[in-house]
Amino acid sequence: MKQFFPFFSFLLGVILMGPYAHAQDGYPNRVVKIVVPFAAGGSTDLLARSLAERLGENWKQAVIIENRAGAAGSIGADAVAKSKPDGYTLLLGTVTTHAVAQTLYPKLPYNAQRDFVPVTEMVTIPQLLSVHPSLPVHSVQDLVAYAKSKPGELAYNGSVGATPHMSMELLAARAGIKMLPVPYKGSGPAMNDLMAGQLQTSFDVIMTTLPHMQAGRLRVLAVTSAKRSPLLPQIPTIAESGYPGYESDVWFGLFAPAGTSPGIVNKIGADVRTVLTEPKMRQKLEAAGFSIVASTPNEFAVRVKDDIQKWRKVIVDANIKVEQ
Structure with missing residues (x-):
């Protein structure tokens, strides 16, 4: 057998x-x-x-x-x-x-x-961390220091559970800062308020943010992916900016x-x-x-x-x- x-x-x-x-x-x-x-x-x-x-x-x-x-x-x-x-x-x-x-x-x-x-x-798509150009910050470290000087005052697109909210909460936990989440029904209204100065900072996907960055309406500080985006090789990752291991791709x-x-x-x-x-x-x-x-x-x-x-x-x- x-x-x-x-x-x-x-x-x-x-x-x-x-x-x-x-x-x-x-x-x-x-x-x-x-x-x-x-x-x-x-x-x-x-x-x-x-x-x-x-x-x-x-x-x-x-x-x-x-x-x-x-x-x-x-x-x-x-x-x-x-x-x-x-x-x-x-x-x-x-x-x-x-x-x-x-x-x-x-x-x-x-x-x-x-x-x-x-x-x-x-696929994945990275988000960009942006601020209104009036903010006196030019890097993630600057933003963290500025947020620590104004705890709970800096407003961002914080619709509960959405990727901008979760990305900011992840950064806040790593950096020890407190931000003010403002809920929106969509990315469009939030982006409009960010450019108008009603929000001070926010996360949004690269395809939404890039045109406004190129027009000078926003200042981009960092990208959420583990590696730099080929579309914006000059923009550092958050991981490179003092928070190793940070990653929040969609x-x-x-x-x-x-x-x-x-x-x-x-x-x-x-x-x-x-x-x-x-x-x-x-x-x-x-x-x-x-x-x-x-x-x-x-x-x-x-x-x-x-x-x-x-x-x-x-x-x-x-x-x-x-x-x-």
């Missing part, structure tokens, strides 16, 4: 993997839907539509985008979590919908790790509902990574300020787990609460 054992082991593997292999080979054979849990027109939407166009061409199947905004992304995310796990309904999730929301919202209708399968972390990744077969997950991930690394796509996304990641499902799962722990500490230590 020993001489037949390898054959029986191989046969068992073929039987067990049969459904996965079949699902992978036949996928997709109908329309695939990517849910974007935010309103149309933002950076998440731009990324999703660029991806959908190329995936549809490669798959010879329509890939449609459905915007389901509301509740900081949790409405769209919950809809995908409750969808059939067949690979035909996917979520374009973010650091907000998964890493932050898991701790910030006690009544969150889904569990970021239990109810989803990570497919791939597609990441965007693709998720499938829990229970989706490994064969389908791996196929989607591989095909998305192929699209993201195409020269034209890379050029398009990098010109918009994105950095290509294109991770494996396992790598993305680690990223989600680590970021949940990271932002849980910030939220708990700062006693951040949100009404539900």
